[in-house]
Amino acid sequence: MGIFQELFTWWNGQTMGTRVFTARRGRLVGEDEQGNRYYRTADDARRWVVYNGEAEASKVPPDWHGWLHRTYENPPTEAPLPRKEWEKPHLENRTGSVAAYHPPGSLTTPEARPKVAGDYQAWEPK
Numbered sequence: 082m083g084i085f086q087e088l089f090t091w092w093n094g095q096t097m098g099t100r101v102f103t104a105r106r107g108r109l110v111g112e113d114e115q116g117n118r119y120y121r122t123a124d125d126a127r128r129w130v131v132y133n134g135e136a137e138a139s140k141v142p143p144d145w146h147g148w149l150h151r152t153y154e155n156p157p158t159e160a161p162l163p164r165k166e167w168e169k170p171h172l173e174n175r176t177g178s179v180a181a182y183h184p185p186g187s188l189t190t191p192e193a194r195p196k197v198a199g200d201y202q203a204w205e206p207k
Contacts, residue, residue: 106123108122110156115133147162
């Protein structure tokens with residue numbers, strides 16, 4: 082990413098101010114599956130994330146979210162959360178993207194809404 086982009090955009094990774102603060106005071110704690118990097122200061126007064134790509138808060142997995150908000154004292158690199166076999170991997174919010182869920186019958190899908198018994202009947206004023 083160019084210096085110009087870093088100076089004038091906040092939605093692509095990090096700003097110039099974050100880059101300087103991270104270089105001077107940041108201690109790398111770890112990285113998640115999406116490539117987001119997590120930092121803290123030496124005294125643990127501040128914790129932050131530098132996003133890999135677009136800055137979208139839903140890209141942060143639950144275990145790192147808990148660490149950022151001090152729900153967990155230790156980062157997932159030191160004390161990973163136990164996973165259940167039925168848990169799915171974390172996905173960012175896909176609303177508004179091409180990968181968003183569109184149920185059958187929505188305006189963005191070609192198929193019609195399936196009929197059900199006692200189907201919807203529109204209300205008409207009398």
